[in-house]
Amino acid sequence: MRRLTAATVIGNTIEFYDFNVYGTLTAVVFGRLFFAAGDPALGVFLAFATFAVGFIARPVGGVVFGHFGDKYGRKHMLVLSMLTMGVATTLMGFLPTYAQAGAIAPVALVVLRFVQGFGIGGEWGGAITLMIESAPKRRRGFYGAAVQTGNALGIILATGMVTSLFLLLTPEQIDAWGWRVPLLFSVVLVVIGLIIRSKVEESPAFVENKQAESTSRAPLLETLRYHYRMVLLAIGMYVAVAAFGFTQGVFFTSYLVNDIHFAAATATMVNLVAAVGNLIATLIGGAVSDRIGRRNAYIIGGALVIVGAPAMFAAGATGNLPLILVVMFLTGAISGFVYGAQAALFFELFPARVRYTGVSVGFQIAAVLGGGLTPLLAATLTRATGSTAPTAVYIIALSVVLIVCTALAPRVMRTERLASPATPRDTKET
Secondary structure (H helix, E strand, O other): OHHHHHHHHHHHHHHHHHHHHHHHHHHHHHHHHHOOOOOHHHHHHHHHHHHHHHHHHHHHHHHHHHHHHHHHOHHHHHHHHHHHHHHHHHHHOOOOOHHHHOOHHHHHHHHHHHHHHHHHHOHHHHHHHHHHHHOOHHHHHHHHHHHHHHHHHHHHHHHHHHHHHHHHOOHHHHHHOHHHHHHHOHHHHHHHHHHHHOOOOOOHHHHHHHHOOOOOOOHHHHHHHHOHHHHHHHHHHHHHHHHHHHHHHHHHHHHHHHOOOOOHHHHHHHHHHHHHHHHHHHHHHHHHHHHHOHHHHHHHHHHHHHHHHHHHHHHHHHOOHHHHHHHHHHHHHHHHHHHHHHHHHHHOOOOHHHHHHHHHHHHHHHHHHHHHOHHHHHHHHHHHHOOOHHHHHHHHHHHHHHHHHHHHHHHHHHHHHHHOOOOHHHHHHO
8 A cells, every 4th residue: 555655646746747837837937938919918818728728638538548447457547647648748848939939839739738638637537546446445535635645746846846946047037948847857757657656556446347357348338328427416526626726726826926916936836835735634634534424524625615715815815925825825725625535535436347437537527617717717707807706706606516416426326326237346345
């Protein structure tokens, strides 16, 4: 378990570093380097549009990696997803800017962002499935949360890298070559991750199903036939979490720079503080879910998001940096708590024979709706109304959906398990 924990956490950290370093650069650099827009706000809007492209690709990656992961094993797909992600991020570091190549630059950026999204689409479901299928049942929450810390660690690593560059380099140096450094650094991380992941073992649940010849021949079709209700509930359970988290990490950083007129290094430092709160609370959320139950912990987290969203924007509007830092640490902790409880909850929604596919499809579609589109929607609403209040109301509404869907999950799970093809492993876990 120690070796597996290290492999999944480090691998997840690397993939989320790659994905989030793009998001951080989108908020502070890409708008002016890759889009011919005299209006800075329009440049940011277009940059957020390319940011969303990565999320659109995530369900595609989730379907493809989930299909082969449920048929041939979790381990090999996790290695391939990391390699896909690392190659795309590294190639971004070599791209010419709009001033150097014209329209080719943003087109190439969009293509590589799509590949990034495709790669990370297979990461989360595979890492969660491999880890929790190998963990003791009574500690599923904790070990699932350990994998989830890769998200916060990736954000900390990405934001720390970009913040350091803004502190060490001049704006001219950032625009000339500094923005490439965090992207090219991905090469080092991916090599380390591939070495570690190549040494982990396949999950016991998959091995047992494989030996019993009980693996699904068509995981996606089986998921959609027998578990479509649970996929829809999983989407509703995660949209609010994704919207809240990516509003913190992407839109709010841009908001502090463009509307509150913070220096870029200060804005990214705020994001770094939120990520630290997220990291600490992720493990707490997982441990609490082992004590009081997955659903109870997740519903508590959803209720906290209802409070956290307006608090974040209210603090940002004051322009008071100490206050913003405190509130962002707390809102980051709220996001981390619910995220930590989520892993084991989603794991238990689907049987082993289609688990990689089920959790990936539900999670990644929700990531599109919540994480990919919310920064774009927030930028549009703020520009149109001059206020962040509509975005806060939107996140609150999604949190209500989260609570309702989580409450309905046990009833739907019982119905679907009775109708779906059963395996010895699935029956034992249920």
